[in-house]
Amino acid sequence: MGSDSLVVGAGPSGLLAAKEIASRGYSVKILEEHGQVGVPSHCAGLISVEGLKRIGVEASNSFIQNAVFGGRIYSPDGQCIEIRDARPRAFVVDRAALDQHLAEMALNAGAELVLGRRAEKLTLLNGSITGASGAGWVEEARIVIDAEGPSQRLTTAAGLTNNRRRPLLGVNTEVACEIDPTMVEVWFSEETAPGFFAWVIPTNERQVRVGLAAREGDPTRLLARFIKKRFNTVYPSPRAGQVLLDGPVSRTSFPGMLLVGDAAGHVKPTTGGGVVLGGLCAIEAGKAASQALESGATDTTQYDEAWRRLYGAEFRSMKTMRSLANRISDERMNRFFATFNKAKLGDRLNDLVSEGDMDLQDGIIRRALSEPQLIRVAIGGLGRLAFAELRDLVNI
Numbered sequence: 001m002g003s004d005s006l007v008v009g010a011g012p013s014g015l016l017a018a019k020e021i022a023s024r025g026y027s028v029k030i031l032e033e034h035g036q037v038g039v040p041s042h043c044a045g046l047i048s049v050e051g052l053k054r055i056g057v058e059a060s061n062s063f064i065q066n067a068v069f070g071g072r073i074y075s076p077d078g079q080c081i082e083i084r085d086a087r088p089r090a091f092v093v094d095r096a097a098l099d100q101h102l103a104e105m106a107l108n109a110g111a112e113l114v115l116g117r118r119a120e121k122l123t124l125l126n127g128s129i130t131g132a133s134g135a136g137w138v139e140e141a142r143i144v145i146d147a148e149g150p151s152q153r154l155t156t157a158a159g160l161t162n163n164r165r166r167p168l169l170g171v172n173t174e175v176a177c178e179i180d181p182t183m184v185e186v187w188f189s190e191e192t193a194p195g196f197f198a199w200v201i202p203t204n205e206r207q208v209r210v211g212l213a214a215r216e217g218d219p220t221r222l223l224a225r226f227i228k229k230r231f232n233t234v235y236p237s238p239r240a241g242q243v244l245l246d247g248p249v250s251r252t253s254f255p256g257m258l259l260v261g262d263a264a265g266h267v268k269p270t271t272g273g274g275v276v277l278g279g280l281c282a283i284e285a286g287k288a289a290s291q292a293l294e295s296g297a298t299d300t301t302q303y304d305e306a307w308r309r310l311y312g313a314e315f316r317s318m319k320t321m322r323s324l325a326n327r328i329s330d331e332r333m334n335r336f337f338a339t340f341n342k343a344k345l346g347d348r349l350n351d352l353v354s355e356g357d358m359d360l361q362d363g364i365i366r367r368a369l370s371e372p373q374l375i376r377v378a379i380g381g382l383g384r385l386a387f388a389e390l391r392d393l394v395n396i
């Protein structure tokens with residue numbers, strides 16, 4: 001018999017689930033197809049200060065490059081809304097170094113890590129998943145955690161893929177420039193990043209990580225154009241990855257197997273960020289797997305129940321915001337920014353954001369949609385119908 005638990009993929013979600021299981025005294029083997037944890041990385045590396053704490057990681061200079069206090073959000077016609085807090089709200093991290101730190105935490109808890117081992121197939125026996133196999137090897141385990149990231153290769157090969165995704169392609173690179181290191185930038189426009197936005201994230205006062213995701217068009221060319229416009233420069237070739245905005249898959253637990261992180265669709269539909277929320281759900285997966293190991297059951301449906309109870313409303317609200325954002329034209333967006341700036345609501349927005357949470361956004365979405373001043377602006381900018389639909393969707 002193999003280990004108690006087999007984790008496929010040493011990304012943040014797999015590593016957090018592995019740490020959770022190993023810290024309860026069960027044996028865990030983590031398989032990673034690459035020769036090094038965290039490499040290659042395509043991530044923009046923006047992680048909320050609270051979020052890092054929530055996933056049980058102490059801030060450390062070994063992976064933190066910078067701290068940001070807020071952001072400047074630009075409309076398609078170049079108007080700006082600035083949101084700034086008195087305290088740092090997010091860390092800019094070196095994702096490879098963060099993943100390596102998480103791997104160390106999992107190893108310290110007792111997990112084993114095998115690098116350069118790619119799982120090709122899940123093993124199924126009488127409807128249960130009993131392990132995984134690859135070129136010349138087979139691993140058995142009582143519980144498998146599929147943490148393979150966004151590809152869905154293993155679940156598709158096993159006939160277990162249970163939703164249709166429409167991922168965006170995201171690209172990211174680094175550019176040298178003089179910049180205010182305390183603020184990120186977000187740029188909306190159908191021309192710059194159709195269906196999403198472009199981001200500028202300072203890693204220090206002399207360098208930014210800049211990227212975008214797009215529903216259509218060639219994101220590499222779009223990024224080249226954006227960088228030329230914003231920084232008047234050319235850049236090294238970007239790294240690309242899938243940005244998931246569709247929310248969780250319908251089923252995340254199967255007999256003998258749990259899906260975590262991007263594999264489960266546990267990514268914020270508003271921003272495409274998946275490290276914190278994916279990590280929080282992965283911790284729940286680790287707890288459910290440990291309970292199953294303790295009771296000897298292969299049924300792990302309590303995992304589905306746990307993340308839905310804790311974070312289901314978050315995913316629903318953020319998905320609603322995403323679906324609205326997808327339908328706002330550039331013209332409407334410009335009108336919204338103009339109405340907002342004319343109403344001088346900057347301070348109120350800063351207060352709301354200061355009370356709000358970057359990862360668990362349901363509370364702030366509901367509060368914003370109940371604020372009389374913001375309601376007036378939203379109706380002025382978005383139109384009464386779109387606004388009513390939005391409130392309806394989040395049940396206010």
Ligand SMILES: Cc1cc2nc3c(=O)[nH]c(=O)nc-3n(C[C@H](O)[C@H](O)[C@H](O)COP(=O)(O)OP(=O)(O)OC[C@H]3O[C@@H](n4cnc5c(N)ncnc54)[C@H](O)[C@@H]3O)c2cc1C
Nearest residue numbers: 009011012013033044045046119149170241261262274275
């Ligand atoms: C351009 C871009 C920018 C982003 N920026 C941010 C951001 O700023 N903040 C944020 O929170 N999120 C961001 N994200 C999302 C974030 O990167 C993911 O949500 C997060 O990495 C998901 O973690 P994971 O552990 O589920 O998967 P991954 O990080 O993808 O890890 C999966 C691991 O599994 C390994 N693997 C895959 N298949 C196999 C196999 N068959 N056998 C063995 N190993 C395998 C892979 O090599 C990889 O190491 C961004 C994504 C993109 C594309």
